[in-house]
Amino acid sequence: MADHDTPILQGLFHGGIHPAEHKEATAGRPIRELGVPEVLHVPLSQHIGNPAQAVVQAGDRVRKGDVLGKPDGFVSVPVHAPTSGTVTAVADYPAPHPSGLSAPAVTIEADGRDEWTDLEPHPDFEHLQPGEIRALVRQAGIVGLGGAGFPSFIKLNPGPDRAVDTVILNGGESEPYLTCDDRLMRERAGEILQGGSIIAYTVGAERIVVGVEANKPEAFAAMQEAAAGWPMVDVVMVENRYPMGAEKQLIQTITGREVPSGRLPADVGVVNQNVGTAYAIYRAVVHGEPLVERVLTASGAALAEPANLLVRLGTPIEEVARACGGYTDLGRLIMGGPLVGSALHATTAPVVKESNGLIFQARAEVDGALALPCIRCGACVDACPVNLMPNEMYNLARNKEFERIADYDLFDCIECGCCTYVCPSHLPLVHYYRYAKSEIQAKEREKEKADIARRRTEARDARLQREKEEKEAKRRAKKKASAKEEEGKGESGDAREAAARKAAEKRRSMRGEEAAGPEDATADSGEPSPGSDQQEPK
Template sequence: MGSIPLSEDLIVPLLQHSGATALPLVKLGDDVLKGQKIAEADGLISSPVHAPSSGKVVAIEPCAVPHPSGLAEDSIVIRTDGEEHWCELQPCEDYTQLSPVELLEKIRDCGIAGMGGAGFPTAVKLDPHGGAEIDTLIINGTECEPYITADDMLMRERAEEIIAGIGIISYILDEPERVLIGIEDNKPQAIAAMREAAGDTRFDIVVFPTKYPSGGEKQLIQILTGREVPNQGLPANVGIVCQNVGTARAIYRAVRYGEPLISRVTTVVGQALERQRNIDVPIGTPIHHILKHHGIHRRPDAKGDYRRSHDGLHHRR
C-alpha cells in the first residue's frame, strides 16, 4: 500500500455520510491540528468531520466534489502546513472496560461512517438499543465494483486490525451467535491473511464465487445466510448487522488509538496512468493531485479513464 505527498490544500466536504450535513466548528483563519474535530454532527443521522492534516482554514464554502450530480457541497478548505501535528487523542488499551454505549460514543465522536457503500453513520447502525435481536454479524470483504482492489489490499496488509475491529463490533452487539466474514474467491492472499489473523477467534471466513454485484449488502446477506432483507427493510429486520472491512478497521483505530476517520485506502487505476496501485490518502485530497502523482497522460487515443475507490474526497463510495 503506497502513499503520495500531502496536497497543499485539502477540500473537506461537510457531508461525507448519509444524513444531515455537519455544522462547522471552525472559522476562516483558524489554525487546526490533524485529527481535530472541525464540524459537528447535526442530529442523530449525521457524523462529525475532522481535519485530515494540520494547517490553516482558508475557506468555508461550496466546492466541487466527486459526485455524479456535479453539484458543489459545503466544504472546509485547509491549507496544509506540512507538519502533520496531531491533536490530543484518547486511546483505550482495553475496550472491554467500556460499555457498548461508551464505545458507540467514541465511534460516533471519531466520525466513523460506513466505508463500503452509503456512508451510514456507524454508531447508529450498531446501536444495541435499536430493538432488533441480532444473531448474525456479517463483515463484507467484497469489492463493490470492478477494478477496485482497496478492500483486498486492506485485508492483505491490515488483517489483524480488521479482526480486532470485528471483535469490538461483536462486543457492542452482545456477541452475536454467528460472525461471518465474506470474501470472494479471487482474493487468495486476502483470504490467507484474514484466516491467519482470525486464528483462535470464533469468526468464520466464508469464501464464495466471484460474481458481480455480490458486494451489495442485501446480495451478500442472501449469499451467506439465505435470508432476504425485505424491500424497504433493513438487515436488522432479519437479525443481521453488516459492516465493511474498512469500517471494522476504522472502528479499531478509533477505539484503540482515538483516531478519527481522516483517510482511506483508494484504488487508482486506468489506461491513462503510468502507475496503478492502492494508496492510503487523506480525505479531502483533490483528485487532480492523486492523478498527477500517478503519471496521468492525455494521449489522443486515451479517454483518460481512471477508476478509484470513490473516495478521494469522501469516506463513502
C-alpha cells in the first residue's frame, strides 16, 4: 500500500471532471483467464488505419499466432489466430462498432489443442537494432491498448529530428468502471517495466516515468516495488481527475511540457504508451508472442459477476457475459468506458484489440433524458480540458458550418466527453464533434482527389503539348534537312553538267583535230594522196 504522504502531482490542464467511478465492483478482482470458445470471429480491422488483408481461406488449418491478415499500407498491422483450429469462413461479420454494420472477419473453429505457431523470442533485445524492434512490434500486431488502437510501431519511430528523453507509461485509467490496467500493474508490474525498457531503448530515452492515478494505491505500490532496481524509472502518483489518462494531459502533468496544437508528444521529447501496451511489447519481443489476447474489464449493474478477464481476441461478447454469470435488464452495452466508449447493438460482436472494457449497463443506469436547447450556461467551457468552446462548436456543427468550426480548433478536441457529462440540457455534444470531423475529413479527401485529378489532367495536357512541340520540331528539322539536301543536289548537278559540257567540247575538239590532220600532212610532203591518180588493184 502506498504511503499516505506520497506526493500527488496536480493536473496542470484546464477543466476536467470527477464522475462517479464505479470501480469498486472489479478493482479487487484478480485477472482471470477466460477459456477458448468453440468459435472465434477475428475482425481484420482492429485498429486505426487500413484493415489487414486476409491471407487465409476457408478450410485452412491455423495455429495460435499464425497470421490471418497482413498489413495493408503503412498505418496497418497484421492480425493473428488467437488459437489453433480450422478457418471456416472469411466473410463479413457484425463488427463491434456503433453502426452495427458488418465487416470482414476470419472465423475459426477451435480444435481444443491451443497449439502455438513457431515463435522467435529475443530475451537479449539490446542486441537488436531499434529498427528491428519496431519490425517485431509491428509483426506482432500491437496497437495502443488503452482504447486508442493506434499502431505502436509508429510511435516507436519519432524520427531523426526529434530527440526523445522520456518514456511515460500511462497508468491513469481515469474512465469509470475500468480496472484492467489497475490489475495489470498490481499483478505484472515487472513485465510492464521490462516492456518500458524496450520502448526506451528503441526511442533512445534515458528516463521512464510511470504515472498512476491516486485512486490506485495498490498499483502504485506494486510499480514502486518493481522499480526499486531500475535507476532510470520513476513512479509518480497523479491527481484523480478525468481525463488524466489522456495523453497530452498526462504529459503536461508529469513533465510540465505542453504539446502544441497539431503536434505530437515526440515534438516535446516524450513517448507515451499505455501500461497494457508496454506489457504486450514485452511479450512480443522477449517471448516472440503476437497480440492474440488482452485483459479487459467486464462490469455494469446488468452483469451478474463483474470481473477482469484475459480474453482471446475474436471471442464473442456473449461468451464474456456468460463467463460473468450472464446479464439481466440490459439497457446499454458499451465497449470501452462510458465516456468515450462505443455503444454496441448486439452481444454477438467479438472482442478486439481496442476492447479495454465491456460495460453492461442496466436500464436504470442509462440516462434517458431528452436533449433540450442549449441554455449557454458555460458549464462545458469550464469542463473542457483543452480550453475549447464546446457550445459554439456544437452550434456550428449542428448548422453544418464546417468552414467556421475549423476556426474553433475542432481537431484539438480529444472527445473525452467532459462537456457532454456536465451539460444540463443533455446534449450529445461529442457526437456532433465527431460528425463535424468526419464531414470535414470527407471534404478534404474529396478536395485531395479533385486536386490529384487536376494535377493529372494538367500533367497530361503538358505531356501532349510537349509531344506536339517535339513532333513539330522534328518535322521542321526534317524539312530543313531535306532543303539542304536538295540544294546540295542542285549544286552538284550544275557542276556535273558543266564538267560534261567541257568534256563534250574537248571530245569534239579532239575529233576535229583528228579529221583535219592527214590532209595537212599530205599537202606538206608533196606526194599525191592515195587514190588520186592510181587505181585500186583488181
